[in-house]
Amino acid sequence: MPFFVCVTCGTQFQETTAPPATCPICEDERQYVGLQGQQWTTLEQLSHTHRSVIRLEEAGLYGISLEPSFAIGQRALLITRPEGNLLWDCVPLIDDGLVQLIRGIGGISAIAISHPHYYTSMVEWSRVFDCPIYLHEADRKWVMRDHAAIDFWSGDSKTLGPGLTLIRCGGHFDGGTVLHWSEGGSGAGALLTGDIIQVVQDRRWVSFMYSYPNYIPLSAASVGNVTAAVEPFAYERIYGAFWGKIVSTDAKAAVRRSADRYIQALQS
Numbered sequence: 001m002p003f004f005v006c007v008t009c010g011t012q013f014q015e016t017t018a019p020p021a022t023c024p025i026c027e028d029e030r031q032y033v034g035l036q037g038q039q040w041t042t043l044e045q046l047s048h049t050h051r052s053v054i055r056l057e058e059a060g061l062y063g064i065s066l067e068p069s070f071a072i073g074q075r076a077l078l079i080t081r082p083e084g085n086l087l088w089d090c091v092p093l094i095d096d097g098l099v100q101l102i103r104g105i106g107g108i109s110a111i112a113i114s115h116p117h118y119y120t121s122m123v124e125w126s127r128v129f130d131c132p133i134y135l136h137e138a139d140r141k142w143v144m145r146d147h148a149a150i151d152f153w154s155g156d157s158k159t160l161g162p163g164l165t166l167i168r169c170g171g172h173f174d175g176g177t178v179l180h181w182s183e184g185g186s187g188a189g190a191l192l193t194g195d196i197i198q199v200v201q202d203r204r205w206v207s208f209m210y211s212y213p214n215y216i217p218l219s220a221a222s223v224g225n226v227t228a229a230v231e232p233f234a235y236e237r238i239y240g241a242f243w244g245k246i247v248s249t250d251a252k253a254a255v256r257r258s259a260d261r262y263i264q265a266l267q268s
Ligand SMILES: [Zn+2]
Pocket: 006, 007, 008, 009, 010, 011, 023, 024, 025, 026, 027
């Protein structure tokens, strides 16, 4: 039986004989159903039309995505380190060439994901590399393919080894999580933020939304919670969810001034 994949969000579902009736992630007001209505594919079909790409972002950090772009179009990030590599966020396609390449640079010891829009085919990745998946328990109901490898963590933060900390920010999703990588940003510290702190077109700034495609903002209190959660951490750089969406320097100040601008706009 196939594991169907939603074409609009890239989420892989439990094994079923027929495609699911709907995609709850796309029916949610933070996403949308495409112009053609609900469409499904499989990883097998996807492997004929798309390929994996992997590129170096900085020493010890690789970006991974699909070409041509598929579904939401995010790029995942792979942190490589002697203690074991960490995949941050995920993409639907996992092909043999990419698997061999990643094995050549140490495989994957753990997967952590910012929020449900990037769960995609996380279980396939976990099975191939035999590693756990760390998700915040507040978003448990959005898991469409459950698996014993999923470790639902709770609370405000979780350490994944020296210098790697998951920080629960909330905001875009209740369990919205960012990753602090102390050795990133060329040693000055980096945040990997997915959609939770979104790097915008002007890459000196970030933003925060309940829904990006439907332009639904967050409340001032919620933006305050996101920024308060990351305030204790030292970082110079932010890697957002997409290629090129990087605040290269002075990122901590960028988060502060972006939150101030956002809250001021809401309250004026
Ligand atoms: Zn979907």
